[in-house]
Amino acid sequence: MPGIRDKLILQSKCGIRPGPFTCYDFSKEHIIRSVETSLRRLQTDRLDYLLLHRPDLLMEPEEVAEAFDQLESQGKVLHFGVSNHTPSQIELLETCVKQPLEINQLQFSLAHTLLLDAPAYLNTTDSHGISRDANVLDYCRRNHITIQCYSPFQYGVFEGTFIGNPDYAQLNAVLTHLAKKYDTTENGIAVAWLLRHTANMQVVVGTTNASRIPGIVKGAEITLTREEWYELYAAAGNKLP
Numbered sequence: 001m002p003g004i005r006d007k008l009i010l011q012s013k014c015g016i017r018p019g020p021f022t023c024y025d026f027s028k029e030h031i032i033r034s035v036e037t038s039l040r041r042l043q044t045d046r047l048d049y050l051l052l053h054r055p056d057l058l059m060e061p062e063e064v065a066e067a068f069d070q071l072e073s074q075g076k077v078l079h080f081g082v083s084n085h086t087p088s089q090i091e092l093l094e095t096c097v098k099q100p101l102e103i104n105q106l107q108f109s110l111a112h113t114l115l116l117d118a119p120a121y122l123n124t125t126d127s128h129g130i131s132r133d134a135n136v137l138d139y140c141r142r143n144h145i146t147i148q149c150y151s152p153f154q155y156g157v158f159e160g161t162f163i164g165n166p167d168y169a170q171l172n173a174v175l176t177h178l179a180k181k182y183d184t185t186e187n188g189i190a191v192a193w194l195l196r197h198t199a200n201m202q203v204v205v206g207t208t209n210a211s212r213i214p215g216i217v218k219g220a221e222i223t224l225t226r227e228e229w230y231e232l233y234a235a236a237g238n239k240l241p
């Protein structure tokens with residue numbers, strides 16, 4: 001439809017090369033080919049955002065920089081970012097890449113809170129203090145990189161949703177209570193919990209069910225109290241030191 005493209009923000013990722021043996025690929029050729037394929041599929045001339053999906057262990061920052069320069073100068077990509085990247089991987093890219101890396105897309109939900117857990121247990125012998133997050137949350141905040149939360153309703157690695165899941169009974173009881181209080185859905189409260197975090201994150205939802213959208217949108221407008229935010233964190237099975 002004419003005019004509609006300018007009202008959309010289109011974001012795509014590249015760097016995972018599926019096949020008989022899946023590998024990660026940040027070569028110039030792969031990045032450019034991925035974008036051109038996305039543009040063809042989306043029937044558009046530009047992506048607003050391009051993210052590097054998962055760190056390529058064979059990454060050469062010079063090649064990424066050449067790919068980004070070409071895509072930017074041709075007007076095919078307007079902004080750039082990464083996903084699942086540590087602070088030092090971002091800094092390595094930045095030794096060559098000129099464009100700001102504006103986004104880091106990371107898994108974060110009420111049932112997947114590793115970005116928060118270890119820093120809360122600093123200097124204790126509790127195993128929650130074992131860091132798997134490389135302090136990426138604080139790093140992104142300090143460097144004005146927007147965290148996009150993916151899988152906001154999932155637990156594990158795409159094992160299923162915690163909403164309505166009997167394994168998360170205590171969490172669902174609090175979600176339902178707050179959904180009634182704020183006149184939204186459990187999905188809405190799960191989104192409100194992510195957005196209440198002071199890092200000013202964005203939430204990437206994957207629902208294919210249009211009836212879930214109004215509750216999710218309402219959730220984005222709700223500001224949970226500090227007590228409600230902590231109550232949900234605890235109900236998900238977390239405890240504070």
Ligand SMILES: NC(=O)c1ccc[n+]([C@@H]2O[C@H](COP(=O)([O-])OP(=O)(O)OC[C@H]3O[C@@H](n4cnc5c(N)ncnc54)[C@H](OP(=O)(O)O)[C@@H]3O)[C@@H](O)[C@H]2O)c1
Pocket residue numbers: 053083084105106149150151152153154158160161163164187204205206207208209212
């Ligand atoms: N950067 C990365 O490495 C990475 C990895 C994974 C995903 N992502 C991105 O993040 C997006 C979202 O990820 P996601 O799809 O895992 O996120 P999600 O929104 O947490 O999960 C969506 C799934 O949860 C189900 N669901 C949601 N609410 C439900 C409810 N109340 N009851 C039952 N089922 C419910 C949905 O089913 P319905 O369709 O029925 O609602 C759908 O199967 C993806 O599209 C992708 O772009 C990025």
